[in-house]
Amino acid sequence: MRTQAAVSHGPDTGFTMEDIEISDPRPDEILVRLTATGVCHTDLATKAMLPAGIPAVFGHEGAGVVEAIGAEVTGVRPGDHVVLSYSSCGSCTRCATGHRSYCERFEALNAAGRRPDGSATLTGRDGDAWSSFFGQSSFARHAITTRENVVVVPEGTDLVTAAPMGCGFQTGAGSVANVLRPGPDSSLVVFGTGGVGMAAVMAGAALGVGTIVAVDLSEQRLDLAAQVGATHTLDGAGEDTVGRIRDITSGGATHAFDTTGVPTVIRDAARALAPLGSLALVAVGPTDAGIDVRDLIGYGKTVRGCIEGDANPQDFVPLLLDWHAQGRFPVDRIVTAFPFEEINEAVAAMKTDVVKPVLTF
Structure with a gap:
């Protein structure tokens, strides 16, 4: 299917809005329609490291609504509201002992720019895009992700406030x-x-x-x-x-x-x-x-x-949401919303006194 993404073509260029092809979810994958996505310095630091000429879609603090799931996915269904976090294998020694952020496959799952098998989730006008960033690449209206990335949250959750809980706030x-x-x-x-x-x-x-x-x-x-x-x-x-x-x-x-x-x-x-x-x-x-x-x-x-x-998102994101509901974690005070199309303005604002820009769809 076609979607729209904010594409980077090099470290010294801004983001451009482009129509892009997103693959169908595989049996173990989930298609999410994004509602909000935080902008993090990690997005910009990684953008600065990729050579010019490589189309790339960043974004790793997504939140939205599940549109489709693969046949092997359990615990998530279409219509669920979700916060997306980092990816982990869930089965290595570190994951099994509760330290998923130190997963033995962390680099391959979060920073390789492709699925673990080498395939791309996004294809643009110049061919396959560097994608699957943190298992999501959520600077786009849709994202392909996995069960390990997805935290199901209550339907009434403010996803604009919750989106950065997947990385920066976590x-x-x-x-x-x-x-x-x-x-x-x-x-x-x-x-x-x-x-x-x-x-x-x-x-x-x-x-x-x-x-x-x-x-x-x-x-x-x-x-x-x-x-x-x-x-x-x-x-x-x-x-x-x-x-x-x-x-x-x-x-x-x-x-x-x-x-x-x-x-x-x-x-x-x-x-x-x-x-x-x-x-x-x-x-x-x-x-x-x-x-x-x-x-x-x-x-x-x-x-x-x-x-x-050192957090397991499945446990820690709900804790942060509870703190927020109790008034003990007032992250709404530091979030500034920008329309998705104003991503370059959001990035520029990070150099001033905007603490946490969040893109809205």
């Missing part, structure tokens, strides 16, 4: 709730208050963390962070960020979370930890952050990486 909130696990007497510092960082701030507040410090360069974003759960805010451009954090937290933060990937920020985050403190990293930047190993060893600090908040 990453930020999951890194706090599943990895760092701070308690009421803890102190949490979040470096960078984009969509992921804001979700981390909200998760900290939802968990009742006593001290939550948001660090950013944008006064507007810091003001918003204070509205959604931060107890303190710091301008990262100010002097002695580490000292100020230590003052606020009475000697050092028990937990820290970096969303920037900037080596100097990561070093500050590690230095700002209290003895036995923990730092989680989610942003991909330079491979060498230059962390002082003596500081880690001498004070028993922990630094670890995290993908998708």
Whole structure:
């Protein structure tokens, strides 16, 4: 069937709206008509890495309505409202032990640009498109996906607000709730208050963390962070960020979370930890952050990486929806909707103070 997609033809070009052929769902696949799709920095970072001339359809925070299912699909039916998340095999050792975001086939299922068998789900005017991004490629009006990607949600769910729960909000909130696990007497510092960082701030507040410090360069974003759960805010451009954090937290933060990937920020985050403190990293930047190993060893600090908040979407997306319904996860405060056709405007707005653009269909 034909659908419309926002197609990238290179790292230095914008997205163009094009009619494109989408394959019928195979026996183990699901066809979803998109209602909303979040725009994530991962989309743009991957776009920047693909060579010019390769037509590509990104998008990995889709939400919509199931239109058709393959004969082997269970637990989903046409008409279901769904949030789409990352793909996993469900059967490897890591998946079986509850760590699906570290699936042994994660790269092949989410970042190969094709189905695992090498076939494309989308075909455009220049031939097969680089697609199946995170098992969905949801910068399009329809997406082919699988049961592992699909989280069925109540019919009344606001899919515009829920769409980023499949990745960005899941990453930020999951890194706090599943990895760092701070308690009421803890102190949490979040470096960078984009969509992921804001979700981390909200998760900290939802968990009742006593001290939550948001660090950013944008006064507007810091003001918003204070509205959604931060107890303190710091301008990262100010002097002695580490000292100020230590003052606020009475000697050092028990937990820290970096969303920037900037080596100097990561070093500050590690230095700002209290003895036995923990730092989680989610942003991909330079491979060498230059962390002082003596500081880690001498004070028993922990630094670890995290993908998708170490979350199983089937369990974690419903939790985020429950938090939102209870007013404990006010992500509607940070979402800005853009018509699908204005995807380039949405991308440009991410460079200003729009925290989380979501495309609507």
